[in-house]
Amino acid sequence: EVQLVESGGGSVQPGGSLRLSCAASGFTFRSYAMSWVRQAPGKGLEWVSSLSDSSTITYYADSVKGRFTISRDNSRNKLSLQMNSLTVEDTAVYYCAKGRIEVADPADFDYWGQGTLVTVSS
Amino acid sequence: SYVLTQPPSVSVAPGETARVTCGGHDIGSKSVHWYQQKPGQAPLLVIYYDSDRPSGIPERFSGANSGNTATLTITRVEAGDEADFYCQVWDSNIDPPNVVFGGGTKLTVL
Numbered sequence: 001e002v003q004l005v006e007s008g009g010g011s012v013q014p015g016g017s018l019r020l021s022c023a024a025s026g027f028t029f030r031s032y033a034m035s036w037v038r039q040a041p042g043k044g045l046e047w048v049s050s051l052s053d054s055s056t057i058t059y060y061a062d063s064v065k066g067r068f069t070i071s072r073d074n075s076r077n078k079l080s081l082q083m084n085s086l087t088v089e090d091t092a093v094y095y096c097a098k099g100r101i102e103v104a105d106p107a108d109f110d111y112w113g114q115g116t117l118v119t120v121s122s
Numbered sequence: 123s124y125v126l127t128q129p130p131s132v133s134v135a136p137g138e139t140a141r142v143t144c145g146g147h148d149i150g151s152k153s154v155h156w157y158q159q160k161p162g163q164a165p166l167l168v169i170y171y172d173s174d175r176p177s178g179i180p181e182r183f184s185g186a187n188s189g190n191t192a193t194l195t196i197t198r199v200e201a202g203d204e205a206d207f208y209c210q211v212w213d214s215n216i217d218p219p220n221v222v223f224g225g226g227t228k229l230t231v232l
Binding site for chain 2: 035037044045046047050057059061062095100105106107108109110112113114115
């Protein structure tokens with residue numbers, strides 16, 4: 001059974017940093033692109049970042065480019081998102097999502113975690 | 123950047139057919155994926171590659187994509203289908219490519 005479990009969310013002041021993690025199990029983690037998608041309270045889905053299976057290609061939304069860094073540890077089946085210079089607009093539930101196709105672009109997502117809430121407030 | 127436009131809401135009576143549209147420039151040339159999200163839950167992939175259904179998704183869910191509009195169709199709508207629906211594409215026409223979501227459509231079962 002595929003499982004994605006996010007952690008690391010919490011409250012932080014504007015300008016602060018937070019590191020999110022996603023523990024994956026139930027599939028060959030190293031073979032799939034992984035992504036982060038967020039959802040502000042009461043709002044729609046917003047793609048944040050994606051990372052290829054071998055970490056060679058990173059993708060970022062313009063809204064987080066230069067502030068967020070996506071990474072993965074294929075030996076530990078873990079995806080991470082380092083978030084710096086946080087603003088109130090970054091407040092959201094952050095979901096970890098698995099690419100559907102093996103060794104391919106992160107074009108769509110067949111499994112999602114339950115999300116972790118990040119609140120940026122003074 | 124590429125924009126996907128969805129109606130904010132669609133309402134339908136139980137047993138009827140619901141259609142959720144997703145508009146985008148020449149979207150017919152892209153692969154469209156659809157997600158269902160119920161309150162308090164993570165999104166669930168219900169349609170990929172315009173019209174394919176993942177294992178476990180009822181046949182009542184179908185998709186089509188042509189021209190500037192993609193459509194998710196749900197036949198014989200049930201109360202349990204009430205949810206937010208999002209379309210999504212992989213925009214590979216820009217460098218670097220990125221993921222684009224529509225704004226979402228709230229399906230209300232009357």
